[in-house]
Amino acid sequence: MLNINSLNVSYGAIHALKGISISLNEGEIVALIGANGAGKSTTLNAISGILHPDSGEINFDGRSIAQSKPGEIVKQGIIQVPEGRKIFSRMSVYENLEMGGYSLSNKNQLRENMAQVFEIFPRLKERQKQLGGTLSGGEQQMLSMGRGLMAEPRLLLLDEPSMGLAPMLVEQIFTTIAKINNEGVSILLVEQNAQMALALSNRAYVMETGKIVLSGPSETLMENQMVKEAYLGG
Template sequence: MLKVKDLNVHYGKIHAIKGIDFEVNEGEIVTLIGANGAGKTTILQTISGLLKPSEGMISFEGENLNKIPAHQIPTLGIAHVPEGRRIFAEMTVYENLQMGAYIRKDKDQIQEDMEKIFLNFPRLKERIKQIAGTLSGGEQQMLAMGRALMTRPKLILLDEPSMGLAPLLVDEIFNMIQTVNDAGTTVLLVEQNANKALHIANRAYVLETGYIKLSGNARELLVNPEVQQAYLGG
């Protein structure tokens, strides 16, 4: 579904991503784990067109994303939930969800999809008229995910969805990621909580300063001594 080949990304003279290859197959949850500064967010921003690669190619369902402007990427079936959630803080929950459907023409289906969002995220329905900036951190994360799902994505990019959340809310968010995947959406997950990410993912790539250091089955990486030592406190 998503293929990244020999990807290089620079910030000025800084070589942030150094010739990496990876892929995401339809139906999977794939996670990118690594320390701060490893390049995880840069990769997601490059996939969604916010950054341009200096070398390499990203393809989605056979289409070269390098040539497609960022504002057109969602029309292909890719949604991005950025680090820090980036909801529209002065708009209501309902208005944020409507904004997620801005690219869609099937107006009759939009309300139906919103009801599905409310089934998965019942707290959003309770707060449908509330100003989004007044929601808790966990509720804002739910809203950011719901807004992305309103685009009807085939692939959702999640950047640090558990950041800054209390442990109980972290469990809830990861359960929701699993639910979204079970409903048919492929997931590429960037996450510093390596333990949670590896428990939910099918496959994983371990990044270190712009390189892929390790990759493989997520459950196998969970018991890898190197991963345990570096990321799991083992």
């Protein structure tokens, strides 16, 4: 479904991604783990068209999207739920979800998708008139994910969904991710919480300073000595 081939991305003089290759098959959950600054978010932003690569390929369903605009990529069904949630704090929960469905031209579709999002996150329905900024951290993460789901993703890019959340909420968010995946949405998950990410995903890639240093089925990686030491606390 998604094929990234020797991708190079830089910010000015900083060479952030040094020829990485990632693939993801339909229906999979693939995790991308690594320390801060390894280039995980950069990878997602390159897929979303926020950053354009210097060289390399990004193919979705066999078509190149490396030079597409973010709006075109959203229309193809790749939706990113950004790091730090980035909800619109001065807009209501309802309006945030409306913005999530910005690419939909049909109003009925918007309403149906919103009903579905409310089914997954009943909390959002209760708070739909509240401003996004007044929500708690967990609720904001739900809103950010709900907003992503509004556009009917085929591939959801999740950037650090567990960041700054209490352990109980992290559990809940990961359960929801599994549920979303069961509905047929493929997921590329960027996480610092390697334990949870490896437990949830089918396959994983380990990134270090702009390169992929390890990859394979998640169960195998969990047993890997290097992964254990660096990311799973020995």
